Amino acid sequence: MNQPETRTTGPGLLVLHALRCTGATGPDRLRLVTGLDAFDVESELIDLGAAGLVTRTAGPMPGWWLTDAGRAADAERITDELESAAARAAVTAAYERFLVLNPELLDLCRAWQLRTVDGVVSANNHRDAAYDARVLDRFADLDRRAATVCAELSAALPRFGRYRARFAGALERAGSGALEYVTDSTASYHTIWAELHEDLLATLGIPR
Amino acid sequence: MRWIRTISAGTQEGAEELGGKARGLVLLHRLGLRVPAAFVVTTGACRAFRQERHLPAGLAAELATAITSLERSTGRTFGGSRKPLAVSVRSGARASMPGMMNTILNLGLTTGATTALTAETGDRPFALDSRLRFLSSFAAAVTDADMNAVKAAPGGDPPPGTERGQAHLTDAARAIEALVRERCGRPVPDDANRQLEWAVEAVFSSWDTPRARTYRTLNDIPHDLGTAVIVQTMAFGNRDGHSGTGVAFSRDPNTGENVPYGDVLFGHQGEDVVGGRTTTRPLRELAEREPAVWRELLDALGRIERHHRDACYVEFTYQSGELWFLQTRPGRFTGGAAVRAATELADEHVISRQEALLRISPQHLQHVRTPRIASSGEADILARGIGACPGVAAGAVATTADQAVRMARDTPVILVRPETSPGDMHGLAAAAGIVTARGGPASHAAVVARALSKPAVVGLTGLTVDTHGGSITVGGRSAGAGTLVTIDGTSGEVALGTPRVVTDAADHHLHRLLGWADDITGDHGERDESRRLEAARAALRRR
Numbered sequence: 059m060n061q062p063e064t065r066t067t068g069p070g071l072l073v074l075h076a077l078r079c080t081g082a083t084g085p086d087r088l089r090l091v092t093g094l095d096a097f098d099v100e101s102e103l104i105d106l107g108a109a110g111l112v113t114r115t116a117g118p119m120p121g122w123w124l125t126d127a128g129r130a131a132d133a134e135r136i137t138d139e140l141e142s143a144a145a146r147a148a149v150t151a152a153y154e155r156f157l158v159l160n161p162e163l164l165d166l167c168r169a170w171q172l173r174t175v176d177g178v179v180s181a182n183n184h185r186d187a188a189y190d191a192r193v194l195d196r197f198a199d200l201d202r203r204a205a206t207v208c209a210e211l212s213a214a215l216p217r218f219g220r221y222r223a224r225f226a227g228a229l230e231r232a233g234s235g236a237l238e239y240v241t242d243s244t245a246s247y248h249t250i251w252a253e254l255h256e257d258l259l260a261t262l263g264i265p266r
Numbered sequence: 267m268r269w270i271r272t273i274s275a276g277t278q279e280g281a282e283e284l285g286g287k288a289r290g291l292v293l294l295h296r297l298g299l300r301v302p303a304a305f306v307v308t309t310g311a312c313r314a315f316r317q318e319r320h321l322p323a324g325l326a327a328e329l330a331t332a333i334t335s336l337e338r339s340t341g342r343t344f345g346g347s348r349k350p351l352a353v354s355v356r357s358g359a360r361a362s363m364p365g366m367m368n369t370i371l372n373l374g375l376t377t378g379a380t381t382a383l384t385a386e387t388g389d390r391p392f393a394l395d396s397r398l399r400f401l402s403s404f405a406a407a408v409t410d411a412d413m414n415a416v417k418a419a420p421g422g423d424p425p426p427g428t429e430r431g432q433a434h435l436t437d438a439a440r441a442i443e444a445l446v447r448e449r450c451g452r453p454v455p456d457d458a459n460r461q462l463e464w465a466v467e468a469v470f471s472s473w474d475t476p477r478a479r480t481y482r483t484l485n486d487i488p489h490d491l492g493t494a495v496i497v498q499t500m501a502f503g504n505r506d507g508h509s510g511t512g513v514a515f516s517r518d519p520n521t522g523e524n525v526p527y528g529d530v531l532f533g534h535q536g537e538d539v540v541g542g543r544t545t546t547r548p549l550r551e552l553a554e555r556e557p558a559v560w561r562e563l564l565d566a567l568g569r570i571e572r573h574h575r576d577a578c579y580v581e582f583t584y585q586s587g588e589l590w591f592l593q594t595r596p597g598r599f600t601g602g603a604a605v606r607a608a609t610e611l612a613d614e615h616v617i618s619r620q621e622a623l624l625r626i627s628p629q630h631l632q633h634v635r636t637p638r639i640a641s642s643g644e645a646d647i648l649a650r651g652i653g654a655c656p657g658v659a660a661g662a663v664a665t666t667a668d669q670a671v672r673m674a675r676d677t678p679v680i681l682v683r684p685e686t687s688p689g690d691m692h693g694l695a696a697a698a699g700i701v702t703a704r705g706g707p708a709s710h711a712a713v714v715a716r717a718l719s720k721p722a723v724v725g726l727t728g729l730t731v732d733t734h735g736g737s738i739t740v741g742g743r744s745a746g747a748g749t750l751v752t753i754d755g756t757s758g759e760v761a762l763g764t765p766r767v768v769t770d771a772a773d774h775h776l777h778r779l780l781g782w783a784d785d786i787t788g789d790h791g792e793r794d795e796s797r798r799l800e801a802a803r804a805a806l807r808r809r
Contacts, residue, residue, distance in 0.1 A: 081667070081689040115671075115692070158410045162477040164708035169484045171716045172707075176627035178600045181716070196480050203476070242717040244691075252688045252710050266687060 067217040069094055071135050073102040075217075077112060077124045078132045079257045084121035087244060091253070093220050136261055139215065146262070148214035153258045155207045160255065162200055167241045167248045169193050184237055194233060197240070197247065201229055218257075224250045269311040270328045272335065273304040273496075283308050285494035287358030290594045297569045299591045303339045304498035305332045307466055309359065312492030315470040326463055332497070333459070340499055345458025349386055350379035352396070352500040355465040357472065359493040362595075365706070366481050367472040367493060368407035370465045372400035372500055374458040387505070391427055394435040395504060401442040401454065404461070407468040409449040462497070469495045501583040501590040502533075508556065508587040509533035514549055516567040517577040519599050520757040521641065521771060522606030526550075526567055529650075546727060547741075548647075559584045570594055575616050576625075577607050601633030601756075602772030609775040612782075619782045620806050626779065627803075628796040634776055635769045639754040645765035648751065649740040651701070651726035653758040654712035658767045659699030659721040660752040663745055665733050667693025673748070674698075680751050682738050684731050686711040694718065699753045701760060703729035721755035 067075075069092070076091040077083055083091070088099045103122055106112040111128030115121060124132065140146055170193050173182040184190055204225065211218035228247040231239040241248040259266060271277055273288055275295040284292075288306040295301055307325070314322035333344050333351075342351035352374045357367035375383065375397045384393040405411065447453045455461050472478060473493045482489055503511030512530035517523060528549035553560040563582065566589075570578040577597030583590050599607050608622040617625075637658040639645050661678035664670035670681045670693035681697035683690060685704040694700060694714050700722040702711040707724065715722030729740040736747035745751065745762065752761045776795070783802035784790045793801075 079688060080691075081687075082692040154410070161708070162480055164710075164713065165477065165481060165484075167713045168708040171713065174485070176629040177598060178604075178627070178629035178633065180629060180632055193484060196483060200476075200480070241713055246717075248713055248717075249688065256688050266685065 067139060067215070069098050070102050070105060071132075071139070072217065073099060074106055074111060074124070074128060074132050075136055075257070075260070077122055078129065078136075078260055079253045082115050082121045082123045088122070090224070090245060091220070093223075133260070133263065137263060140261055143215055145214035148210060149258070149261055152207050152210040152214070153262060155210075156204075156255070156258060159200060159204055159207065160251075163204075163248075163251055166193060166197055166200060169196075170240050190237075194229070194240075197229060197232075201225055201247075215261075221250065221254050221257075267328045267331065269308055269314075269322060269325045270332050271306050271308065272332070273301070273306055273498075279308075281360045282491075283310060283494070285309060285358030285496070286360060286362060286595070287356065287593055288494055288496055291496070291498075293570075293573065294591045294594055297566070297573060299566050299569070300589060302499040302501050302590050302592070303336050304496055305336070306358070307495040307497070309492040309494045312470045312473060312494065313490065315467070316474065316490075316492065321463065321467055321470075325466075326459075329462055329466065329497075330459055333462070336497075336499055342499075344374050345376045345379050345461075347378050347382050350374060350382045352379070352383075352400070353462070354496075354498050354500055355462070355469060356496045356498070357469045357493045358496050359473075359487075360491055361485075361487045363478065363481055363485075363487070366475075366478045368403070368469055370400070370403045370407050370468075372396045373404065373461050373465055375400045376456045376458055376461070378456075379458065389506070391432055391435070392502075392504060392506075394432055394439070396502065398435050398439050398442075401439050404454060404465065405442045405446050407465060407472070409446060411445055411449065466495050466497075469493065498592070501585045501588075501592070503531065503583040503585065504533045505585045506533060509583075509585045510552075510556075511581075511583040512546070512549060512552070513579065513581050514563060514567060515577060515579050515597055516571040517597065517599075517603075517607055519577070519597060519603055520638070522577075522599055522603035522608075522610070522775070524607075524610055526564060556584065556587065559587065559589050562589045566591065572616070576611065601630055601636065602638075602776075604630045605634060605772045605779055606775040609779050620786070622779060623783055623786065623799070623802050624806055626799065628800050631776075631796050631799065633756075634772050636756055637767050637769050638756055638771055639752060639759055639761055640766035640768045640771070645752075645759070645761040646763060648743060648745065648760045648762050649726050649729060651723040651729075651758040651760070652707055653754065653756045654707050654709075654722040654724045655700075655715040655720060656756045657719075657721035658752060658754050660750065660764050661698045663738060663747055663749045663751055664693070664697070665731050665736050665738060665747055667691070667696075669693075669736065669747060671696045680753060682729075682731055683711070684729075685709065686714065694720075699723075699755070701726060701729075701753055703727070703731060715755075721753055723753050723755060723758045723760055726758075726760065 072092040073088060076088055080091060085099050089096055111125060111131050112122050113125050115123045171182055172179050208222045228239045228250060239246050273291045277292045281289045284306050291301055291304060311322055311325055337343055337351055340351055342349045344351045352372045355370040355373055380393050380397040384390045443454050503509050510530055510532045512528055514526055514528035518525055518527040529546035530549050530552050531546045574596050577599055579595050579597050580591055581593040583592060605626055608625045611617045612619045612622040636656045639658060661680040662673055664673050664679045664681050667690040670679045673679045674696040678698040680699045680701060681693045682701045685702050699720055700711055700715045702724045703726050705711055705724045709724050712722060712724050731738050738745050750763055752764050780795060780798050783798045786802040786805050
């Protein structure tokens with residue numbers, strides 16, 4: 059009888075898929091997203107570049123970018139990984155639970171950025187520590203529920219385990235005063251959340 | 267009855283027990299306006315539901331009795347095989363919680379009642395479309411699923427008038443029914459009273475979703491209030507060529523100017539409806555298409571405004587030329603619009619100058635000089651969505667992130683996308699402004715735009731983005747990549763070209779208001795504007 063294999067994703071696919079989920083990205087961020095070290099990221103990028111799957115871009119966010127061939131290769135390999143791990147049902151179920159949390163997360167991001175005072179919606183100037191603490195408290199509450207979804211995902215496919223660490227890191231930094239880790243930086247909770255959303259769509263082959 | 271009140275001019279209890287929406291309906295009755303027959307299940311029933319975890323004893327029987335009286339007043343039968351009665355089921359707490367809870371439309375359209383509706387109207391597409399609206403809103407309320415994904419036909423919905431269109435409506439209905447059976451372990455009841463009980467239960471349950479609890483925590487709304495449920499006879503805005511639905515403000519909420527403002531969705535647009543997509547039109551188009559409805563609407567806005575002594579907002583439907591009011595509340599203007607409306611209401615002797623001052627908190631002054639497109643009148647407005655990040659940006663249309671990055675080397679760019687994802691980040695970073703067809707003020711695009719402090723308009727209903735051809739289409743007009751557009755992240759307007767941009771639209775009114783403030787304090791010296799206002803307000807509050 060064939061047992062589904064629970065394999066760890068190889069570094070080549072990790073880098074390829076990270077570019078699929080994050081868009082144009084530099085090596086430093088790829089390191090954070092994949093959990094690989096700088097040397098591995100660099101050498102995988104060279105190999106993927108030689109295979110015509112990734113290319114370097116200029117512009118306001120210079121970095122690496124998937125070619126059309128890279129996008130197609132990622133779709134094929136990531137589907138293959140899903141099917142050979144017999145993980146489609148588990149990932150689909152987790153995705154549905156993710157979708158329930160998604161509007162609440164976006165509400166929280168909005169509440170972090172905007173605040174209604176005297177009936178007027180204004181940018182949150184972050185001078186009211188009590189308000190910010192209240193929003194972060196709700197983030198922590200949502201994060202506990204998101205952790206369950208992440209655990210289901212990483213049980214099905216270990217590469218999803220990286221999100222847990224990144225979410226926790228973002229909230230910890232935000233809690234210790236680095237406010238940009240909520241919505242405003244490329245390592246913010248919101249950014250990681252959007253990448254997980256994209257990852258789930260890409261993994262399940264669901265078009266936007 | 268213990269848990270239910272009929273909504274009429276004589277309904278006594280307050281918003282605590284009936285919710286804000288039901289009180290709005292009572293007001294409409296008192297002003298002599300036409301309101302579809304309705305009753306409200308009290309917040310007390312919701313509180314009992316929360317304690318007992320099921321509908322309180324006696325509520326099912328009361329619902330049946332209340333429905334019987336709706337049948338009597340409308341001459342229709344709930345779930346009936348002749349002249350069927352359909353109702354909407356809406357939440358309505360004391361405090362408004364926009365988007366948090368459910369609305370179910372066309373409830374009571376069982377398979378039999380849908381057949382009866384076809385027979386009555388001779389319009390099968392209308393009946394099928396109405397049944398589908400019921401099923402999708404019902405399923406959204408009793409499951410967590412995303413209904414748009416279930417309903418949508420690949421490549422866009424075919425027109426409902428065609429055979430293919432009707433087959434699509436039927437298939438989509440079946441898919442939704444299957445989804446409810448799978449998620450809930452029971453089918454959508456084909457008995458109208460059972461549908462209603464389940465719907466009321468779903469609205470009560472929606473009060474305690476984690477998302478609703480989070481919203482209340484952030485907005486200081488107590489968790490133990492509970493929500494009321496309004497059950498109201500449907501008016502069909504999709505009934506025929508003389509039907510439609512819309513929202514209207516008595517004054518322009520963007521500027522405060524004393525002109526009616528809003529959107530209307532015309533019912534059957536026949537061949538105009540390309541691919542089943544519908545687009546709202548500016549309210550003033552109602553004046554030409556339905557002059558009698560328009561006159562009645564203006565009269566109603568005047569009556570409601572005189573009651574509130576403030577700008578007001580209504581939701582309406584007109585069915586076969588007959589106008590019905592579904593909801594009202596005060597206008598809740600902000601920034602320059604609030605300043606202008608309050609000042610002009612004082613000039614019109616509707617309120618006193620003191621009251622005008624008390625209505626404008628210094629919070630409003632923060633937004634008075636946000637750059638804005640000068641006025642809808644002189645600009646060529648392509649479409650209007652939801653402003654997600656205030657400010658004005660002008661640039662050339664780009665329809666993909668890559669294109670935005672390329673074009674941004676030479677010229678400012680407005681990135682226009684169906685919605686955004688992390689793959690668009692480099693385009694969002696390169697663009698001067700952002701427009702999306704889908705999503706609300708908390709969408710990915712909106713959150714990123716605010717993080718980057720770039721003007722953004724989201725939720726531009728009816729906008730299609732052709733990324734291959736590199737063009738955008740909305741309201742029957744197209745613009746290719748490179749077309750110069752200007753967006754206003756406050757009003758949500760997208761204009762062609764570069765209309766005039768102003769920061770002083772409300773200066774004249776603000777100047778006068780602050781003059782009245784100085785008259786109160788007796789201090790006409792040079793001071794910060796918000797201090798002048800705050801000093802006068804403090805003096806007035808001490809009186």
